[in-house]
Amino acid sequence: MNKNKLGGHHLTEIIKNEILQNNLGVNEDDLFNLRCIKEKMCFVPYLNDIDFYLNSNEDIISEEKKLYKLPDESIIEIPKKARLTAAELLFT
Numbered sequence: 001m002n003k004n005k006l007g008g009h010h011l012t013e014i015i016k017n018e019i020l021q022n023n024l025g026v027n028e029d030d031l032f033n034l035r036c037i038k039e040k041m042c043f044v045p046y047l048n049d050i051d052f053y054l055n056s057n058e059d060i061i062s063e064e065k066k067l068y069k070l071p072d073e074s075i076i077e078i079p080k081k082a083r084l085t086a087a088e089l090l091f092t
Contacts, residue, residue, distance in 0.1 A: 011086040012038050018082035025076055037068055041078045042087040 012031065015038045019026050026033055066083070069075050 006089055008035075008038070011042070011089065014086040014089065015042070015082055018079065018085065022079055022082070024078075025070065025074060033070060037078060038086060041066075041068060041083050043083060044087045044090075045084065 012034050016026075016028055016034050019034070019037070020028055026037075066077050066080075067075050068078055
């Protein structure tokens with residue numbers, strides 16, 4: 001058995017980078033919201049094939065589960081890649 005030395009802060013960094021690349025309006029210093037996005041929005045696809053899921057035009061997650069409300073009441077859509085990549089690292 002191999003040990004994976006990833007922790008929650010590593011996954012938060014991945015989410016932060018994805019969100020910043022997409023200019024979604026979240027400040028990179030806003031760790032509280034970044035952690036909340038990670039905890040509420042990330043998942044591992046049941047198909048066990050992240051490449052298939054990322055390249056698919058379909059999204060098995062309902063529209064409401066892709067949206068996140070920020071403290072200023074604005075709503076952002078978290079991209080599929082951001083929702084998948086952080087959690088997937090735990091299983092690779």
